[in-house]
Amino acid sequence: MVKVITYGTFDVLHYGHIRLLERVKELGDYLIVGVTSDDYDKTRGKINNQQSLMERIAAVEATGIADKVIVEEYEGQKIADIRKYHVDIFAVGSDWTGYFDYLKEYCKVIYLPRTVGISSSEIRHSQRSLSLGLTGESNFLNKVATECRVVNGINLKGICAQDTELLSYEIRDLPVVTKNFNELLSYVDAVYIRSQPAVHYEQIKAALKAGKHVLCEAPRTLSVSQWDELAALAEENNAVLMDAIKTAYATAYERLLLLLKAGKIGDIISVDATCTSLAHSLGSGEKKYEWDNIYEWGPTALLPVLQILGTGYKEVKIVTRHADKEKKHDSFTKMEFIYPEAVASIKTGNGVKSEGELVISGTKGYLYVPAPWWKTDYFETRYENPEMNRRYFYQLDGEGIRYELVTFAKAAFSGENFYNIAPEISRVISRLMEKFVCGIDVVEI
Numbered sequence: 295m296v297k298v299i300t301y302g303t304f305d306v307l308h309y310g311h312i313r314l315l316e317r318v319k320e321l322g323d324y325l326i327v328g329v330t331s332d333d334y335d336k337t338r339g340k341i342n343n344q345q346s347l348m349e350r351i352a353a354v355e356a357t358g359i360a361d362k363v364i365v366e367e368y369e370g371q372k373i374a375d376i377r378k379y380h381v382d383i384f385a386v387g388s389d390w391t392g393y394f395d396y397l398k399e400y401c402k403v404i405y406l407p408r409t410v411g412i413s414s415s416e417i418r419h420s421q422r423s424l425s426l427g428l429t430g431e432s433n434f435l436n437k438v439a440t441e442c443r444v445v446n447g448i449n450l451k452g453i454c455a456q457d458t459e460l461l462s463y464e465i466r467d468l469p470v471v472t473k474n475f476n477e478l479l480s481y482v483d484a485v486y487i488r489s490q491p492a493v494h495y496e497q498i499k500a501a502l503k504a505g506k507h508v509l510c511e512a513p514r515t516l517s518v519s520q521w522d523e524l525a526a527l528a529e530e531n532n533a534v535l536m537d538a539i540k541t542a543y544a545t546a547y548e549r550l551l552l553l554l555k556a557g558k559i560g561d562i563i564s565v566d567a568t569c570t571s572l573a574h575s576l577g578s579g580e581k582k583y584e585w586d587n588i589y590e591w592g593p594t595a596l597l598p599v600l601q602i603l604g605t606g607y608k609e610v611k612i613v614t615r616h617a618d619k620e621k622k623h624d625s626f627t628k629m630e631f632i633y634p635e636a637v638a639s640i641k642t643g644n645g646v647k648s649e650g651e652l653v654i655s656g657t658k659g660y661l662y663v664p665a666p667w668w669k670t671d672y673f674e675t676r677y678e679n680p681e682m683n684r685r686y687f688y689q690l691d692g693e694g695i696r697y698e699l700v701t702f703a704k705a706a707f708s709g710e711n712f713y714n715i716a717p718e719i720s721r722v723i724s725r726l727m728e729k730f731v732c733g734i735d736v737v738e739i
């Protein structure tokens with residue numbers, strides 16, 4: 295019996311895939327099809343699958359062509375599969391010509407001509423496209439623009455900025471470049487807001503009223519009443535209103551939360567997050583548009599505290615140090631939380647430097663994320679007995695911005711909420727910003 299194997303993502307299964315499976319099957323008597331797992335696809339840059347692994351497997355099975363379907367989970371698995379199943383022939387489409395020649399040591403390798411004129415990307419693209427506008431003066435938008443290029447279904451259309459000095463040529467060359475936010479709105483389906491936090495409310499409101507989806511760099515608003523008003527407006531207009539905190543979309547961070555929920559370090563007693571940077575590294579052009587320290591770092595530092603311990607703290611104390619005589623900007627802010635059965639702290643600084651780590655203490659051990667934890671691809675769980683310590687590594691592409699954009703596009707297309715940041719958490723972040731602005735529970739040093 296001649297055994298043949300092939301692999302693929304098989305997202306939105308189409309005629310090209312079916313033709314390939316049929317021809318591969320004709321090469322032998324028994325066909326094994328390896329369908330790529332979502333995680334494996336993520337690591338090889340395929341982030342836009344429309345269907346889940348289960349749906350893709352079901353579609354391959356439904357063709358009735360495969361005798362066996364397996365899951366491809368890691369790089370190098372093909373060799374293990376060929377040995378395990380005593381495979382005689384490996385076959386794949388001609389877009390991979392030469393790439394799998396290393397398998398010739400284990401079996402025959404055949405590249406079959408691809409069916410021309412059809413691909414999953416084209417199907418996805420023709421089905422859905424979200425034209426996106428950016429707003430703000432920050433050079434962070436350059437990163438967002440770069441990531442937009444690799445996310446299928448997002449078409450970067452324009453920018454609204456009062457000053458384009460910090461923006462890349464790619465952004466300055468977009469079809470729409472304007473200083474008028476309403477003009478930008480008239481050209482797009484959605485906006486990414488990275489303007490000063492004080493103008494978020496007005497911009498989000500204008501966008502939602504125009505029926506546009508909004509991805510806004512946290513903090514969303516500087517008051518809870520504004521937060522509530524905008525949430526209601528988003529619902530009324532069937533628009534997505536999502537906070538942008540890139541760390542929430544880093545695979546390592548997502549997995550860390552799951553491990554904690556599974557009780558890996560026991561009951562959680564303390565969460566301590568530090569985020570700092572030195573402002574001197576910024577050029578003068580950048581300094582003009584810099585956010586206050588608490589806006590820049592607060593939402594990111596608060597994220598693990600609120601996601602791990604929840605929003606039901608009993609008490610918060612805020613200590614802040616001003617950066618200037620007018621007392622307009624903070625250079626360092628610490629928040630301490632008391633929960634019924636735990637405590638937490640965040641330390642944020644801009645112009646004050648510390649170790650940017652995240653430490654979560656539990657009754658069985660602790661979880662440690664080294665600096666800079668907000669761009670994490672790695673963490674450790676540590677115990678009294680060092681033999682039990684474990685290290686976890688994950689791939690981080692585009693600092694999390696890429697997956698954040700994918701999530702936003704999915705939500706906009708489906709109308710369903712897939713966000714990694716629960717509304718209640720976004721709301722409490724706004725409440726804490728409001729306390730800061732109004733000086734409630736704040737001590738100045």
Ligand code: C2G
Binds near residue numbers: 303310385386387
């Ligand atoms: N294919 C084809 N004709 C098309 C489109 C795809 O013959 N018009 C083939 C591809 O060449 C591949 C298979 O269908 O052999 C599955 O395609 P994808 O789902 O795009 O998977 P791919 O990323 O090519 O995965 O480990 C993964 C595999 O190496 C290939």
